[in-house]
Amino acid sequence: MSHTAHIPSHRKPRQRASKSALRAGVAGGVLSTIAVAGAAGPAQAEPVTQTIEMPTITSGFSTAVAASAQATQQVALDLETQADEDAAAEKAAKTAKKAHAEAVRKAEAKKKAEAAAKAKAEAEAKERAERASRTSERTTLSASSGSSDSGSSASAPSSSSSNVSGSAASIVAFAKAQVGDAYVPGGTGPNSWDCSGLTQAAYRTAGIDLPRVSQSQSTFGTQVSLDNLQPGDILYWGSAGSAYHVAIYIGGGEFVGAQNSNTGTVQRSLDYDRPTGAVRVL
Template sequence: MSHTAHIPSHRKPRRSSSKLALRAGVAGGVLSTIAVAGAAGPAQAEPVTDTIEMPTLNGDLSTNLSSAVAASAEATQQIALDTELQALEDASAAKAAKEAKQAKQEAERKAEAERKAAEKARAEARERANRTSERTTLSASASATVSDSGRDSDEGGSYDSAPATGSAAAIVAFARAQVGDAYVMGGTGPNSWDCSGLVQAAYRQAGIDLPRVSGAQSSMGTSVSLDNLQPGDILYWGSRSNSYHVAIYVGGGQFVGAQNPGTGVVERSLDYDAPSGAVRLL
């Protein structure tokens, strides 16, 4: 190989000045852009440090607000009280109306009951009057057939023929008017009787007050024979002053008495249930 032969150089080829200038301009532009971006970046990321101040309430505004709240609460409470009071008034009015209606119905019921009772009493009085009239007629007919001094052979007793007069008539009339009433132990009228209750009430028509029980009633007055009875005499069963039953002799051999719960007040012949004795108070 020749010493003059060309040996390639290992150095980089030289660049032209124009290319170098172009490259330097480009690099400078890039660096400027980066510098601008870097300068702008921190400014945008800077945190906000400003604070918002809330308005403060001065003394007058605070007082007015408190007054308004208190007034609103008071108004609400008053409305609640008014509502409760109205409810109570409505309930009281409803209760009063209900009670008034019930009282009216009760008064009407009582008035109707009293009206029916009065009608029943009038009907019973008419019926008793009719029975009394019929019995008086029958008694008068029977008395006419009885001897004044002798014992009637059919009746087996000596009976008066004269009608009752004066106090005896009042006693007899009252006793006969109760015929048909119920017998109730301890009854003293006006529609139910026991034996001594009826005798006591009958004698009260003549202004005579008798004891309440039969034993005491039979101990009153004067003892008389059953052959010499007069209307108004008290008949008794058992021993005198210890009798267990009493009735009123009404004349014509008949007596009226509150016998028992099965018969009630009846008028019967002495032979129906012969008494033990009799007493006279008139």
Template structure:
């Protein structure tokens, strides 16, 4: 018996061919299963990749939409700004037009007043000229009928005389009632207002405001008128000594004149 007979061999026992084939088959099946699973897993894993590839397209669409929205917003803002500028310009134009219209109206009103004053002054001059042409020239005998009394005014008459004399030199302005300018009836009205007597505003009415008196019996403070009573075109105040004070016309203004300068038609007494 050999000295190595009881020592086990360190070599692995040989396997039979059938076992090897079975194990190879099993291994092949496992590998096939793993391969299928791997393929399935790979296929499953591929789906997210497909979705990931589509994301850039979605992102590009969204960017385009955002860009379009931004452009629309900018256009809307520009339109609003343009509209606001147009509204502001229209408001400014309307304001300027309103101011121009007001100024034009003011100028037109001033021109109208000036034209009316000129018309009234011209009418008074024309009426006076017509009356003077119709009235006979004052003769010496007629002059004798006009009083040249030297009696001194007293009381209210003195106050009226003093007032009209104080206005001598002031301007004649049609329609004016003082204190810096007068027309003929405005001066007479203002003079009698000083003594508490309210006279009508115009010459026609003032020529019938009191008692008719003869020109041969005049007293200081009497109202002289030119034209017919009730349709007189000029008035003045007799101040005594054959003199009268009246707002004559734009060239002479308020002046003191002798009766012979422009002989009156009649007179009324209210004091």
């Protein structure tokens, strides 16, 4: 025997034995559990289910979603309202622009009409002034150069329309029948005339075709003195070949003529507007 046989060991056998016993107990328990589960059989097995809890929408979240939807709807309404307002504004602008253009057009038309009326009034005033001036000059010349034994006035020939016959009578009768008709530039009847249109129509009753305008009528025939007028003679104002007005002498120191738009066709004394000259066609 070794001299060390009776020396006690430094290990702890009891503790190792305890651990072994513990392990044996645990293993035995597990095996027993498995055996019991196996004896129970698969019929007693229950399925394992798993429940997943979904998050619950709280009332605060619902309120936020509703508010967001309402805000979106309000934005859409605001955009629609703005679009309607923009369309209305554009339509109003177009209407205003059209109204402005129409007002400008009317103003321009009115301005032109006023200018035309003013020009016409000035022309008529000038014509009356020229006639008055010519009458005054002729009266002065007649008074200064007339002789005491002339026995007649240069402004009032003695011929009378009461003893007119033939073609002259037809011309005079037609002219007198038109007294009171309107004066219209370019008028040739039957109810409105200009000066040369009236004389042309009067001579047509006698089968004579006069030129249409006063300038040509003032040279159509033989020039005669105002002291030696006969019914049916053509009176003219201005120079021969460039006359601006004509009329028909009807005898008795009177004439018939389509004067202007204010007086129309009138029967007047030669002293009313002394002519420049006369031509005899008959």
